[in-house]
Amino acid sequence: MTAAVSPNICIIIAAKNAADTIARAIASALAEPETAEVIVIDDGSTDDTAAVARAADDGTDRLNVTRFEVNRGPSAARNHAISISQSPLLAVLDADDFFFPGRLRQLLSHDGWDLIADNIAFIDAAQVASAGGKLEQFAPSPRLIDLVGFIEGNISRRGARRGEIGFLKPIIRRAFLDQHGLRYDETLRLGEDYNLYARALARDARYKIIKSCGYAAVVRGSSLSGSHRTIDLKRLYEADRAMIAEAPLGDDAEASLRRHERHVRDRYELRHFLDLKNQGGFRSAIGYAMKHPAALPAIVGGILADKAERFRQPRSPAPVALGGTGEIRYLLRE
Known part of the structure; x- marks a missing residue:
């Protein structure tokens, strides 16, 4: 039974x-x-x-x-x-x-x-x-x-x-x-x-x-x-920063969390740059980039990687159109 x-x-x-x-x-x-x-x-x-x-x-x-x-x-x-x-x-x-x-x-x-x-x-x-x-x-x-x-x-x-x-x-x-x-x-x-x-x-x-x-x-x-908003990316990397500040995590865990924070922050910087370009034109976007030089590697690298990605076959099992x-x-x- x-x-x-x-x-x-x-x-x-x-x-x-x-x-x-x-x-x-x-x-x-x-x-x-x-x-x-x-x-x-x-x-x-x-x-x-x-x-x-x-x-x-x-x-x-x-x-x-x-x-x-x-x-x-x-x-x-x-x-x-x-x-x-x-x-x-x-x-x-x-x-x-x-x-x-x-x-x-x-x-x-x-x-x-x-x-x-x-x-x-x-x-x-x-x-x-x-x-x-x-x-x-x-x-x-x-x-x-x-x-x-x-x-x-x-x-x-x-x-x-x-x-x-x-x-x-x-x-x-x-x-x-x-x-x-x-x-x-x-x-x-x-x-x-x-x-x-x-x-x-x-x-x-x-x-x-x-x-x-x-x-x-x-x-x-x-x-x-x-889909998600640009501000959602900002809040996510800020949440990573809050975790790092809350309590000691150990060296390996903190290093991984900082990598994730940087990964999300780079996505945010690229999206924010493109939002400014769409809303205020190229001059507005470039003005932001010049005032925030730390964001330049993420912006330039993201634009180049997006262009290269168009020539690759999608390899992700995550939620993309099947x-x-x-x-x-x-x-x-x-």
Whole structure:
């Protein structure tokens, strides 16, 4: 006889203008026997996201839909969900995405963690219906990742396979977050997951990763995760600086964090230069560059690298357009 499952996970879905996909996300979360709660935060949508979410209720009294009248960002939405949830384990599901059946059982079969994440399959929106039958089976191969490995895994390198493990969607023990006073940084609308996990690792969290795949990330040209504002880059590198200033991290971890900060700051300087050029013309952009000579290497290097990138084949398994080929890409391959 199979032992009864004790539901103990809260699935958090922050959603904005997700009426077309939210029902699928909710259904996949409610289908997992380990799910105790699904909390949907409609973050100031202008469509019928909240109504569609409520209509996805399966009658088990596990769905809670809350609406923000004004958009407050994913960090604020997730923090609110945490504050009203009751479960000892927390997991994030993006409103575009869904779980493959059995995902939570597979993750909970492993022990010795404060956060645990599995592989992500990136699937073209047109191929969702057939994705389950094409899913590649990977051996779990569990491993713990430390702060240095995590930060280095979130630094993109041009011309190399991109493996930004900040995209991973772990189950998190609430007790660890509460013990260390950790929540999402509500100033961030980009990299908020990366920042939370990095701060947890800086406090000696055990972060386990398995290669088995249970999370489907649906790739659409209009996906909000594929766009960000220039100011969001600035806030992200400032958050890295705040981490460095908070407490001693050890030489290796601090060096990695400074590399990540520089990597994001370089992206910001290039984007800011291009914004000034688009808004005020080339003279305005050059004026900024001359007044900020420290930004020149990032600006010049970024422009040259972007031009060279046009001649390269994309090699990233991260969320980029898949072209409707039916191909499934995985975040963790090696």
